[in-house]
Amino acid sequence: MRCPYCGNDETQVKDSRPTEDSNAIRRRRICIGCGGxxxxxxxxxxxxxxxxxxxxxxxxxxxxKLSRSVTTALRKRQVDPEVAERMISGVVRQLESLGDVEVTSEQIGEYVMDGLKELDDVAFVRFASVYKNFSSADDFQSFLTDLVEAETAAERDPEGEA
Incomplete structure (x- = not known):
């Protein structure tokens, strides 16, 4: 594994453990060259x-790239990075379980928006503003109005019945 600080190819694993959801192995490493x-x-x-x-x-x-997008949306928000990582892993699992090797950028965006909506409203709106290419304050206003109306309708009819 190449050191992100100095580019050295020689690093040592100091600690390995599964992540909370057991879907990955977390490895703490140290660079032989710079000690990073x-x-x-x-x-x-x-x-x-x-x-x-x-x-x-x-x-x-x-x-x-997906992780960077989610991290950008969550910047300065009080969301545990491990929770964000689980959400990203969930999105990837959803994509992989579609049964096709080709996925559309729209599918990815919708899955990420669904995940962010559960984590943090501000991050959800931030991501949506980029994903839906908001160009003015009116776009934000319209999106937020639709969001509030959908939440109000869901509160009135939690079973989703008409």
Whole structure:
């Protein structure tokens, strides 16, 4: 594993343990060259996914890109990083369980929005503003109005009956 600080290829594992959800192994590492300490995660990957963008272009699925997007939405929010990591793992599992190696960027965005809605309302709106390409304050207002109306309807009819 390459050191993120100095780029040295020689690192040692100091501690390994499963994550809370037991879907990954968390490894604490130390660089032989500079002494820097960092954490890596080892996960099972069921299949190589390909993302079909809105333009039709196809790119390999990048879990780190997904993680960066969620981390950006959660910046300065009081959400435990381990909880966020579990949400990301859940999104990846949902994508892998679709049974197809190609997933659309829209599917990914919807799964992430569903996960963030459960974690933090502000992060949910932040992510939605990028995902839905808000261009003005009116876009935020319309989105928030729709969100409040949906929540109010769900409170009135928790079973989802008409």
């Amino acid at each position: 300490r960092f954490t890596t995660f080892e996960r099972v990957q069921l299949r190589d996914l390909t993302v079909v963008k809105k333009s039709g272009r196809k790119v390999p699925f990048d879990r780190e």
